[in-house]
Structures are given as structure tokens and as C-alpha cells.
């Protein structure tokens with residue numbers, strides 16, 4: 001806690017004061033650019049990797065960047081999505097998976113996680129990911145398999161996202177874009193899914209508007 005307490009001090013006495021105008025403006029309301037859905041993993045920092053400020057991203061995090069399909073759960077995920085999409089009117093949703101994801105490890109090595117019943121239950125929302133990977137990537141070594149699983153899981157969770165009425169309505173109206181991203185933490189690179197080429201490409205090669213309209217097989221990073 002020592003590190004956190006000294007950070008609090010630094011924030012309150014130096015950082016906050018240097019950005020007083022921003023926080024004063026934000027105290028009157030928020031208008032975030034995007035809903036950013038990612039894993040709880042401590043090694044991912046959405047504001048850092050996108051170089052954004054407080055107020056820019058409405059963030060939803062959980063183990064495995066999972067979005068239960070509409071009606072599958074009454075958890076906070078659906079409420080957060082509704083707020084961002086129907087109330088705050090975000091124009092973009094980014095669903096960002098990452099390399100070395102512990103949740104993907106748990107999905108494929110469930111015997112090692114038997115003492116975590118809540119996690120096992122939660123991962124049933126990624127059962128399609130498990131099935132897709134097992135039936136399409138036979139013979140792939142476990143490390144690569146988990147990497148592929150992280151990518152497939154982003155696409156599966158985007159399918160779940162589309163089942164939420166608030167999202168479906170805005171997609172039908174054509175004023176909401178969904179982006180599939182993968183963060184490779186060992187290089188800091190972000191890859192975005194290109195539905196035309198059916199694979200994740202370095203995000204810097206994607207145009208700013210590269211909406212995810214269709215799901216096509218991916219071929220790996």
C-alpha cells in the first residue's frame with residue numbers, strides 16, 4: 001500500500017492541480033468518446049495505451065474481457081453497456097483482448113482452476129471460444145493456442161455485444177462502430193481485426209473508421 005499512498009499524495013498535490021481546468025469541466029458531466037471493454041489484467045492500462053485523458057473512455061473490465069449475451073446474466077456488464085450506449089451516446093465500442101491472458105489459460109486448463117468456482121462459472125460465457133478453438137486449431141502448441149483463443153474470444157464477445165438491444169438499435173441506425181483489438185503486451189503493439197482480410201493487423205495500418213460489420217475467420221497474429 002505504501003506505493004499507492006505515495007501515489008495518492010502525488011496525485012492530490014501535483015497532478016490534480018496541474019489539470020484543474022479539466023477536472024472542473026468533468027465535474028459538470030461526461031461525454032466519453034468510446035466504451036472500452038478489456039480484461040482486468042493489471043498489465044493493461046487503457047488510458048496509457050490510447051494516450052487518453054480522464055473523461056475520454058468509459059471503461060468496462062472483467063476477467064477475460066467477457067460480455068455475457070443479453071439475458072445470460074444480470075451482472076454489471078449489461079448495465080454498463082446500456083449506460084454508455086443509450087445514455088452517454090458513445091460512437092465507438094472497443095473490445096480489447098490481450099496476450100498471456102489468465103482467463104484464457106483457465107478456459108483451456110480448467111483442472112488447475114477447480115478451486116475458483118466463480119471463475120469457472122463466469123467462463124461459461126466464453127464456451128463458444130473454447131469450442132471454436134478446439135475444433136479449428138488442432139495440434140497447435142498450448143502457448144499459441146491461448147494466443148489464438150484470446151483473438152477468437154474478442155470476436156465471440158463482440159457477437160454477444162450485438163445481442164444487447166441498446167447496441168443492436170444503434171448498429172441498425174448506423175451510428176455506432178464496434179472495434180476488435182488485441183494488445184500484445186510484450187511489444188506494446190495493438191492489432192485491430194480487419195473483417196475484409198479476416199485477420200488482426202497492426203492498428204496503425206487500419207483507418208480510423210474500421211467498423212466491425214461481419215465476422216470472418218481469422219488467421220492469427
Ligand SMILES: [Zn+2]
Nearest residue numbers: 039041101102
Ligand atoms: Zn486477461
